[in-house]
Amino acid sequence: MLDLARLRALHAVSVHGSVSAAATALGYTPSAVSQQIAKLERETRTTLLERQGRGIALTDEARHLAATAQQLLSIVERAETTLEERRGLPSGRLMIGAFATAARGLLPSVLAELAARHESLDARLVEVDPHLSVDLAAQGVLDVAVAHDWDIAPLPAPEGLERAVIGDDLCDLLVPVGHPLAGRGRLRREDLPGQRWICQPPGTVCHDWLIRTLRASGHEPDLAYQAAENHTQIALVAAGLGVALMPRLGRGPLPDGVLALPLEPVPVRRLYALWRTGAARRPAITETVRLLRAHWPQRAVGSSESLPQGRV
DSSP states (O other): OOHHHHHHHHHHHHHHSSSSHHHHHHHHHHHHHHHHHHHHHHTTTTTOEETTTTTTEOOOHHHHHHHHHHHHHHHHHHHHEEEEEHSSSEEEEEEEOOOOHHHHHHHHHHHHHHHHHHEEEEEEEEEHHHHHHHHHHHHTTTTTEEEEHHHTBBBOTTTTEEEEEEEEEEEEEEEEETTTTTTSEEGGGGGGOEEEEEOOOTTTTHHHHHHHHHTTTTOOOEEEEEEEHHHHHHHHHHHHHBBBEETTTOOOOOOOEEEEEEEEEEEEEEEEEEEGGGGTTTTHHHHHHHHHHHHHHOOOOOOOOTTOEEOO
8 A cells, every 4th residue: 555645745746846845845854755755665666766966856657656646635635625524623734835925924823823723723834935836736735825916917826726815915115214215205106217126036926026017117127136035125225225115014114214105006916815626615724714814914905805706
């Protein structure tokens, strides 16, 4: 008999591309995942992973086994969903994936309430970029993905997922005190060209939004400083090195020397919770989505009331 936990480890490696990334997603150590794969190789008498440069690659046999593992995991998920639905209480393991600012500004209070209210539920969190989390939810690696899109860059998502709007996260222009834009009150996007920008690296949704917005106004942005962490970007603004466009969620209090200026129209990114259609009846998912909406920080963002729900 093939061990389901070992098949889950192989499936995670096939999805994430490395043992370390699979371990992060599963909440294990890399050595634990490696041990599971090694045991699976002994059980199947098959080589599953091969060295490829500094990384690893799945053999053809491993890819076939990983595809079968995904089918088995889907069957197990349906069985677990049925049992949990019959009990009527959130239980079992729930893997949530969220991007950095949501993981910092929203998930701590949600996870704390889940833990306090539902002792049989093992809710876990992994930080994942929105570009990846949606696919991971579709593949069954994540039970719930917290992702976002922007007003000019809608969130793409494959079929088989459902979503609920959590809320709208408003963005401000951060400038150092004494900056020429600081005394101009409400700004328009046409006022933004000519600045030295502090932004996230390429490949992120926020980076893409900034590029598209400034190019739409007929100007090529000067991306002088690129940093993934919001706190690093704020520190660069405080040092007088440039300006940054930053959402309010998870931003925290600004230090002395940094001003937040409103833009018109206000840049908005909308947050969603996404989950597989087959698991939509699972109480753990419905409770998590409810708490995500209930804990949405109204002081920092737009209201989520009356926002639509539906399938992507």
